[in-house]
Amino acid sequence: MSEGGKTFFGHPWGLATLFGTEMWERFSWYGLRAILATFMAASPAVGGLGMTEETAQAVVGVYGALIYLVALPGGWVADRILGARRSVFWGGFVIMLGHISMAVPVRGPAFVALGLLLIIVGTGLLKPNISVMVGKLYRDDEDARRDSGFSLFYLGINLGAFFAPIVVGWLAADNRWHLGFGAAAVGMALGLLQYVLGRENLRGVGDRPGEPLTPGERTRVLRLMLLCAALAALALGVWAASGTFTLDGFTLVVTVIILAVPIVYFSYVMYGPHGLSDDERSRMKAYIWLFVAAAIFWMIYDLAPSKLLFFAQNNTDLTLFGVQIQAATTQAFNPLFIMIFVPFFAALWLKLGNRVSTPQKFAFALIMIGLSFVVMSVAAKLAESGRVSVWWLVLVYLIQVFGELSLSPVGLSVTTKLAPQAFKGQMLGVWFIAVSVGDAVGGQTGRLSRVMPDTAYYLVLAAMAIVAGIALLLFVRRLREMMAEHHVPSVPPIR
Known part of the structure; x- marks a missing residue:
């Protein structure tokens, strides 16, 4: 849906809102990614987790893999439950909480594991749906203009990806890991702020799910989700109780x-x-x-x-x-x-x-x-x-x-x-x-x-x-x- 009046390089002003939100979200993602492996492999004496480089590589690989895998259920949640606009907001909010958890200056892996889990869940909600919202800013007969808009949007992605390693890497130098993680949290917070302040510019894009669940379907989905979560928790609990659980084994599974x-x-x-x-x-x-x-x-x-x-x-x-x-x-x-x-x-x-x-x-x-x-x-x-x-x-x-x-x-x-x-x-x-x-x-x-x-x-x-x-x-x-x-x-x- 095009709009008159104020434009962003000739595009609907809503693109500026989504451009900034995605730029800051990518800043947080690439900022964390730039220091995660070295943090995990650093000695606990300097605030790291003391993993071997091979184990850290496996964890970073699985973390990145899950980020892309959850795009599928994230798109489904937007289509059937939340709508794209709310999915992007709550996704960004959960991502921010994940980075805050990473930034907590407590030794040990608990807050790190919680932070990565939250970032995975939040990215699944935000990443696929913000791109959908960009496309919906244009009418169906504006293919060329839409392609141009996506090119601007992708520029925002790469701007965030470029500056993040420089800024976060500098802040995390000399083992100031949690300062670097905190910068990623601030980046996502800035993206959320821009998203909320620019809500009116979106003019209703993504406000409603495309095919909302019926009450009966909601109940069945909730039961299925709880069952899957319980089974996963049970399997991990049994594995841990057996004394054979290792991080290398977990990443392999x-x-x-x-x-x-x-x-x-x-x-x-x-x-x-x-x-x-x-x-x-x-x-x-x-x-x-x-x-x-x-x-x-x-x-x-x-x-x-x-x-x-x-x-x-x-x-x-x-x-x-x-x-x-x-x-x-x-x-x-x-x-x-x-x-x-x-x-x-x-x-x-x-x-x-x-x-x-x-x-x-x-x-x-x-x-x-x-x-x-x-x-x-x-x-x-x-x-x-x-x-x-x-x-x-x-x-x-x-x-x-x-x-x-x-x-x-x-x-x-x-x-x-x-x-x-x-x-x-x-x-x-x-x-x-x-x-x-x-x-x-x-x-x-x-x-x-x-x-x-x-x-x-x-x-x-x-x-x-x-x-x-x-x-x-x-x-x-x-x-x-x-x-x-x-x-x-x-x-x-x-x-």
Whole structure:
């Protein structure tokens, strides 16, 4: 729904409200992410949790995986219970409480675990629904204007992602962990304040659920939720009482569950009684290939806040243009390169048109992410003799962004294009499950570091990505036939 009067760069002023809310929410998310792994691995003597780096990597991986996985139920809650506007508010409020819990200066993991759980739940409510609200600011016949509005919205995401590691990393320096976590809480509070003050600018967008539950359905849903929570608590209690519970074991179990989600879902879509046509079944088979490729990509790409962060801390001379920086600051390289190169890649894909297919873009992305870890292997080898220049990480992130801008922008588009008619709405959430799977498995790859040197670790993951990319290239013609692909529009990436 468009509006007259005051505008935000030619767009409805409600976009300014959502732009600021999302920018500050991403500030809180990327700020926490920039210091979480190093906090967990730091000695309790300096306020950390004393985990091994491998365990911290697994926890960060599962945490990131759950953040993307809960987008599915979060969208459902908005559609059936709260509506998008209230879902975003309560999601932001719960996120803020999570960061406050993280900031409590008490030793031990209790408040940390509570904080991460609250952030996961809150992000599930906020993240998918604020994007829905952006789209609803425009009329159905304003496709071009809506695309432009989303581009501005994504700029807010990357601005928050860029400044967060710099600010939070500086505040958390010298083991001031909880000051850094507090900054993330303040960021989310500022986003909430802007959201509340700008409510009138939204003009009713997202006020009501699209398909509210009946009273009977509400009762059944509440019972099911309580039953699931009780069963989960019982299972954890029994596991803990057995004396065999470990954090490594817990992250492995969660990873297996996350891996099972797409397997069950795709089996349900392909073999359930949905009346899929032969063309729909063929497109879904092609999509599964792309889903696996995306999961492999994110498995490596999202090691930035764990494995690469530890490399920055332990093996890098953190001096950039003569200025000393924090290890967390290296997490700002990625969003900076995204903001620089998004216009270039958007123009490139427009010029190439359908001469470059979706499988080819995915293959290029896999090869790029693989090459970035070849570079990391070289850097790790040089680091055996002493700290290496931080420019090695700059190069790694630059190569990775070339890969991301070849895969992420077309992911949602191709998901919509290949989805069977009966699953059009659900399939948008499935794309984020690929990120979830990649994050969870990537966290578990830290176990390889216990049996091989880092040079080999990086090369093993690089080989997986490059081989997968070559496999996609070999089957491009077959995949295009299965997809009936002619042209897939390119949109800015959303993380």
